[in-house]
Amino acid sequence: MIERNPGFSNLQAGYLFPEVAKRRREYQAKHPDAKIISLGIGNTTEPLTPHITKAMVDYAKSLATAKGYSGYGDEQGLTELREKIANVYYPKMASADEVFISDGAKCDIARIQTLFGKKVEVAVQDPAYPVYVDGSVVVGAAGKASKSGYKGITYLPCTAENDFFPDFSKVKPDSLIYFCSPNNPTGAAATKAQLKKLVDFALKNGCIIIYDAAYFAFIRNPKLPKTIYEIPGARKCAIEINSFSKLAGFTGVRLGWSVVPSQLKFADGTPVKQDWNRVMTTLFNGASNIAQRGGLAALDEEGLKETKGLVDYYLENASLMKETLTGPNFKEAGVKVFYTGDSPYLWVQFPGMKSWDVFDRILDECHVVTTPGSGFGPAGESYIRFSCFGHRADIKEACKRLSKFIIK
Numbered sequence: 148m149i150e151r152n153p154g155f156s157n158l159q160a161g162y163l164f165p166e167v168a169k170r171r172r173e174y175q176a177k178h179p180d181a182k183i184i185s186l187g188i189g190n191t192t193e194p195l196t197p198h199i200t201k202a203m204v205d206y207a208k209s210l211a212t213a214k215g216y217s218g219y220g221d222e223q224g225l226t227e228l229r230e231k232i233a234n235v236y237y238p239k240m241a242s243a244d245e246v247f248i249s250d251g252a253k254c255d256i257a258r259i260q261t262l263f264g265k266k267v268e269v270a271v272q273d274p275a276y277p278v279y280v281d282g283s284v285v286v287g288a289a290g291k292a293s294k295s296g297y298k299g300i301t302y303l304p305c306t307a308e309n310d311f312f313p314d315f316s317k318v319k320p321d322s323l324i325y326f327c328s329p330n331n332p333t334g335a336a337a338t339k340a341q342l343k344k345l346v347d348f349a350l351k352n353g354c355i356i357i358y359d360a361a362y363f364a365f366i367r368n369p370k371l372p373k374t375i376y377e378i379p380g381a382r383k384c385a386i387e388i389n390s391f392s393k394l395a396g397f398t399g400v401r402l403g404w405s406v407v408p409s410q411l412k413f414a415d416g417t418p419v420k421q422d423w424n425r426v427m428t429t430l431f432n433g434a435s436n437i438a439q440r441g442g443l444a445a446l447d448e449e450g451l452k453e454t455k456g457l458v459d460y461y462l463e464n465a466s467l468m469k470e471t472l473t474g475p476n477f478k479e480a481g482v483k484v485f486y487t488g489d490s491p492y493l494w495v496q497f498p499g500m501k502s503w504d505v506f507d508r509i510l511d512e513c514h515v516v517t518t519p520g521s522g523f524g525p526a527g528e529s530y531i532r533f534s535c536f537g538h539r540a541d542i543k544e545a546c547k548r549l550s551k552f553i554i555k
C-alpha cells in the first residue's frame with residue numbers, strides 16, 4: 148500500500164476552528180433555546196457592494212454570449228488588474244509584472260511553500276494564523292510536534308511585553324519569516340520603525356519575508372505602513388501576500404494577489420519571481436474571470452469608496468466592542484484590551500485564566516462564540532480574540548450580554 152505522507156501524520160489534530168465549531172454545536176444541542184452570536188471566525192458578513200457586484204453580474208452575462216465568452220485567461224491574471232493593483236497600492240514600489248492574481252491569500256501561502264521545499268528554516272510570529280505552520284508541516288519543512296511546537300519552526304513570541312513585535316535574534320540565517328500585519332489574531336499593526344527592523348534583519352541574514360497584508364485596508368492611522376514595500380530594501384527580501392477577502396467582502400468570491408519583486412533572488416541568483424511564475428502557470432490555472440472583474444471594479448473610484456465604507460462598518464463594530472470590553476466589569480477583573488483601531492480583531496487578555504476556560508464561560512454565560520488565543524500558538528494563552536465581523540444588531544446584542552458578564 149501507499150505510505151501516508153508523513154507531513155500529514157505530523158500535523159497535530161484539532162485545527163482551531165473545527166474545535167470552536169464543535170463546542171458551539173454541542174452547547175447548542177444541550178441548550179436549544181440559546182441564541183448564539185459568533186464573534187469567532189474571521190469571516191465577513193456584510194453584502195457585496197453595488198458597483199462591484201454590477202461589474203461581476205455584467206461580466207457573467209457577457210460570458211453567456213458568443214461575443215463575450217472567454218475561456219482560460221493568463222494564469223498570472225488579467226493584465227489590466229495587475230496594472231491597477233500596482234498603480235493603486237504600490238506606486239513606485241512594484242510593477243504590474245511583479246503582481247500575480249490568485250484565488251486568495253491562503254491558497255497563495257500554501258502554494259508558496261512549494262517554492263522553498265522541505266529544507267528551508269521557518270520562523271513565525273507566535274501567535275499566528277495557522278496556515279503558515281500547518282502548511283510548512285505538510286510540505287515537510289517542519290517535523291513532529293512536541294511541547295515546544297513543531298520541530299524546525301522558530302516561534303517568535305509576540306506579547307504585551309514586547310508590544311506584539313518579536314525579537315528576531317533567535318531566527319536562523321536563511322530562514323523564511325512569516326509576518327502578518329495588521330496581525331491576525333493580535334490586531335497589532337507594525338510601525339515603519341518595526342518593519343525596518345524586520346527588513347534589516349532579513350537583508351543581513353539572507354532571509355525571505357512572507358508578508359501577509361490581508362488586513363491592510365483596516366489601517367486608519369496614516370503613519371502606519373500599508374505595504375512592506377514602504378520600507379527601503381524590502382524589494383530585495385520580501386514577498387507580499389494580499390487579498391480582496393477582507394477588503395471587499397470577497398471571502399466567498401475568492402480573489403487575492405501576491406507581489407514578488409524582480410530583485411528578490413535565491414542563493415544561486417535565480418529570481419524568485421521566475422519560479423513563482425512557474426508555480427502559478429503550472430500548478431494554478433488563474434483566478435475566476437468573474438471575480439477579477441469584481442476586483443477591477445473594486446479599484447476604481449466608486450469601488451474604492453465602497454470598500455472603504457465596508458471596512459468602516461466593521462471598524463465601528465470594533466469600537467463598540469472595545470467600549471464594552473473596557474467596561475467596569477472587565478476592568479475590575481484586570482482584563483486588558485489590546486486594540487489600536489487598525490484591525491478587525493480585539494486581542495483581550497484575561498490574566499491568570501486559560502483561553503479555553505474563558506471561551507467556555509463566555510459561551511455558557513453570554514451565548515457568544517469567541518476564539519481562544521491559545522489556538523493560535525502558546526503565546527496566545529490567556530487571551531481571547533474578538534472579531535468585529537458581524538451585523539450591527541448582533542454586535543450590539545453581544546455587547547449588551549458581555550457588559551453583564553461576571554468574570555471572577
Ligand SMILES: *Cc1c(COP(=O)(O)O)cnc(C)c1O
Pocket residue numbers: 189250251252253254276327331359361389390391392393397398402403
Ligand atoms: C482571512 C485571512 C487570509 C485569507 O485570505 P483569503 O484571501 O480569503 O484566502 C489570509 N491571511 C490572514 C491573516 C487572514 O486572516
